[in-house]
Amino acid sequence: MLNSYLPAIVFLLLGGVVGTAFALMNGIFGPKTNRRSASKTSPYECGLPSDVQQGFRFGISFYMIAMLFILFDIEVIFLYPIAVKLKEFGAFALVETSIFVALLFVGFGYVWRRGALSWR
Amino acid sequence: MNIGWYLAVSTIIFAIGAAGVLTKRNALVILLCLELMLNAANLALVAFSRMWGNGDGQIFAIIVMVVAACEVTVGLGLIVAIHRRGLVVDADELSELRG
Amino acid sequence: MIAAIKAPLIDWSALAPFTSLTVGAVVVLIAGLVGSARLRSWLVPGLALVTLAVTAVELLSRWNHPKVIVSEALRVDNLTVTLGLLCVGAAAFAVILSLRSDTEEGVGRGEYHSLLLFTTIGMLILIAANDLVTIFVGLELLSIPLYVLCATELRREHSLEAGLKYLIVGSVGSATLLYGLALIYGATGSTSLPKIGVAISDTGALTDPLLLAGMALAIAGLSFKASAAPFHQWTPDVYEGAPTPVTTFMATATKAAALGILLRILVGPLLPAVDDWAPVIAVIATLSIVVGNFGALGQDSLKRMLAWSSVAQVGYLLAGLVVATSLGIGALVFYLVVYAVMTLAAFAVVIENERTSDDGERLSGFAGLGRRRPWLAGAMTVSMLSLAGLPPTGGFIGKLAIINADASGGWMWLAIVLVLGSLVSLGYYLRVIATMWMTEGSAEKTPVVKQAREIVAVALLAAAVTIAAGVLPSWPLERAQDVGQTVISSR
Numbered sequence: 178m179l180n181s182y183l184p185a186i187v188f189l190l191l192g193g194v195v196g197t198a199f200a201l202m203n204g205i206f207g208p209k210t211n212r213r214s215a216s217k218t219s220p221y222e223c224g225l226p227s228d229v230q231q232g233f234r235f236g237i238s239f240y241m242i243a244m245l246f247i248l249f250d251i252e253v254i255f256l257y258p259i260a261v262k263l264k265e266f267g268a269f270a271l272v273e274t275s276i277f278v279a280l281l282f283v284g285f286g287y288v289w290r291r292g293a294l295s296w297r
Numbered sequence: 298m299n300i301g302w303y304l305a306v307s308t309i310i311f312a313i314g315a316a317g318v319l320t321k322r323n324a325l326v327i328l329l330c331l332e333l334m335l336n337a338a339n340l341a342l343v344a345f346s347r348m349w350g351n352g353d354g355q356i357f358a359i360i361v362m363v364v365a366a367c368e369v370t371v372g373l374g375l376i377v378a379i380h381r382r383g384l385v386v387d388a389d390e391l392s393e394l395r396g
Numbered sequence: 397m398i399a400a401i402k403a404p405l406i407d408w409s410a411l412a413p414f415t416s417l418t419v420g421a422v423v424v425l426i427a428g429l430v431g432s433a434r435l436r437s438w439l440v441p442g443l444a445l446v447t448l449a450v451t452a453v454e455l456l457s458r459w460n461h462p463k464v465i466v467s468e469a470l471r472v473d474n475l476t477v478t479l480g481l482l483c484v485g486a487a488a489f490a491v492i493l494s495l496r497s498d499t500e501e502g503v504g505r506g507e508y509h510s511l512l513l514f515t516t517i518g519m520l521i522l523i524a525a526n527d528l529v530t531i532f533v534g535l536e537l538l539s540i541p542l543y544v545l546c547a548t549e550l551r552r553e554h555s556l557e558a559g560l561k562y563l564i565v566g567s568v569g570s571a572t573l574l575y576g577l578a579l580i581y582g583a584t585g586s587t588s589l590p591k592i593g594v595a596i597s598d599t600g601a602l603t604d605p606l607l608l609a610g611m612a613l614a615i616a617g618l619s620f621k622a623s624a625a626p627f628h629q630w631t632p633d634v635y636e637g638a639p640t641p642v643t644t645f646m647a648t649a650t651k652a653a654a655l656g657i658l659l660r661i662l663v664g665p666l667l668p669a670v671d672d673w674a675p676v677i678a679v680i681a682t683l684s685i686v687v688g689n690f691g692a693l694g695q696d697s698l699k700r701m702l703a704w705s706s707v708a709q710v711g712y713l714l715a716g717l718v719v720a721t722s723l724g725i726g727a728l729v730f731y732l733v734v735y736a737v738m739t740l741a742a743f744a745v746v747i748e749n750e751r752t753s754d755d756g757e758r759l760s761g762f763a764g765l766g767r768r769r770p771w772l773a774g775a776m777t778v779s780m781l782s783l784a785g786l787p788p789t790g791g792f793i794g795k796l797a798i799i800n801a802d803a804s805g806g807w808m809w810l811a812i813v814l815v816l817g818s819l820v821s822l823g824y825y826l827r828v829i830a831t832m833w834m835t836e837g838s839a840e841k842t843p844v845v846k847q848a849r850e851i852v853a854v855a856l857l858a859a860a861v862t863i864a865a866g867v868l869p870s871w872p873l874e875r876a877q878d879v880g881q882t883v884i885s886s887r
Contacts, residue, residue, distance in 0.1 A: 251362060361532065
């Protein structure tokens with residue numbers, strides 16, 4: 178009984194060791210002296226020095242729109258399998274897609290009505 | 298095709314994610330590590346799907362992607378809310394007291 | 397090559413509980429946007445309750461009509477009906493218990509109740525899942541709204557932290573479960589539970605390390621959700637930080653859903669591998685009983701104490717799962733229902749005490765409650781006695797049934813662990829009772845807020861049901877055996 182678990186345990190242990198190693202290697206091999214150096218605390222790693230001041234805060238609308246974008250953006254992935262097999266699906270695809278998009282619109286209407294899209 | 302290599306890569310990614318969740322302190326980095334764990338599972342699903350020659354795993358992976366996005370959005374929302382309350386987004390300081 | 401893909405045949409009557417809940421959740425969400433705040437304050441909870449009532453009736457009508465629906469994605473059988481009713485009931489009581497709280501005012505009534513309904517749909521889907529994909533979707537639909545619900549008490553900063561903490565730990569659990577499901581799919585080549593069962597019993601998949609690793613990861617992932625040790629560390633913090641009605645809902649319904657699907661996977665397709673998973677579950681059960689009972693000792697916060705005690709209770713429940721017979725499953729289902737009812741009573745009392753006094757959630761806030769409000773203290777006493785497993789309560793019968801199943805299934809040592817754990821638990825359950833009846837309250841606290849009749853009613857009702865289950869256990873026990881029978885025979 179325990180014998181049959183041996184491969185599973187080895188598998189998990191191996192995974193744990195490798196994972197911890199990767200997580201720790203950063204600290205071992207990375208430069209240790211300047212943990213909070215200027216380049217590390219700056220908003221961008223390269224390019225022109227930014228004009229953004231320390232105390233600057235993004236408005237909440239930035240986050241709102243970004244998060245809503247993630248959601249509505251990724252939902253489109255459900256259309257992908259239908260697009261691939263459109264011919265085989267036939268009329269079923271049309272009905273299915275319409276219902277799906279209609280549901281998305283309900284969500285969109287809610288977000289709009291709740292005022293999440295107005296810029297503050 | 299040899300499934301072993303795909304599985305090995307996916308296990309390593311999963312383990313990196315799991316170890317990161319346990320060791321990292323910044324809530325944003327923890328969210329990234331959670332994504333790693335989910336995407337490791339996705340890799341395994343797609344590889345298995347190829348191995349068995351059926352589409353079940355691919356459909357599963359697509360659904361996982363959407364769910365992962367929802368999870369991350371809620372996580373980001375909570376982090377923004379905590380940030381706006383002037384609290385620290387540091388997992389160590391989040392846990393008030395254990396036990 | 398072009399073979400038209402036919403639309404799946406959908407049995408709308410069997411799907412009705414799911415559709416009505418979904419429609420209700422959307423309607424409630426929209427209703428939260430219209431009208432004045434005054435109108436919303438009764439319209440939104442009212443609509444939520446109507447939705448839940450309709451769903452309960454639809455679920456009841458499916459009793460003894462097992463059916464597999466939507467391309468074998470969902471299985472509506474007696475287990476689905478029983479645990480589904482439990483979750484729907486828990487959601488309804490959560491709505492009632494939060495009628496007077498002002499927490500949802502900050503986040504919006506529509507959102508609060510809609511999230512509650514969406515969580516309930518997730519639970520129904522999870523319990524009814526007949527496919528790995530459905531399991532994952534159900535679990536996430538259960539979890540994601542709960543993360544938000546935990547964070548809704550905006551005036552307490554603990555609440556937001558509880559939400560984020562639960563999100564992180566819960567997502568680790570989900571990801572672990574998902575990886576486990578992926579490996580199970582890899583070992584068997586199918587996501588459908590019955591086909592996985594066929595693949596396991598017909599081919600040599602049983603000794604496949606992939607399957608065993610997948611099984612271990614899936615068990616670990618679901619243990620996170622059920623807060624079984626050693627995956628329980630988040631429980632006290634989250635239970636304490638979340639709004640108490642949400643904690644009530646989590647403590648009852650989430651556990652039921654997680655244990656339901658664990659039951660469905662392990663006693664379903666994975667039954668041939670019983671010799672592999674039973675020891676693992678037994679170890680988790682023992683750990684939960686030990687860790688939960690010792691963790692609860694000496695807790696001053698009632699919510700934290702109930703959180704630790706819920707870890708121990710999951711241990712008792714898993715002890716019923718170890719015996720993969722209809723006897724064990726029947727005992728598990730019976731105890732699960734009783735556990736939900738007695739926990740509901742305890743949390744209702746905590747909510748009412750929280751409303752009427754400043755330190756109502758601490759043990760000190762319960763001092764002299766027996767004199768101030770004997771009915772409330774009475775309900776709490778019944779709940780504590782039942783949680784401790786003393787007669788004449790449902791908790792006693794439930795534990796007896798599990799011990800009986802363990803003893804007859806060759807798990808005598810687990811039954812002994814269960815009894816010893818219960819003895820330890822007397823230490824903290826009786827402490828609450830003693831505090832309520834034997835100590836004086838510090839200064840006579842004049843209740844500033846009016847007493848909430850509906851919360852007291854919920855507490856008394858739950859206490860009455862707990863006693864009824866202890867005095868007349870034969871009918872519910874037989875129904876629970878029915879459920880156990882259908883689970884065993886459906887594979």
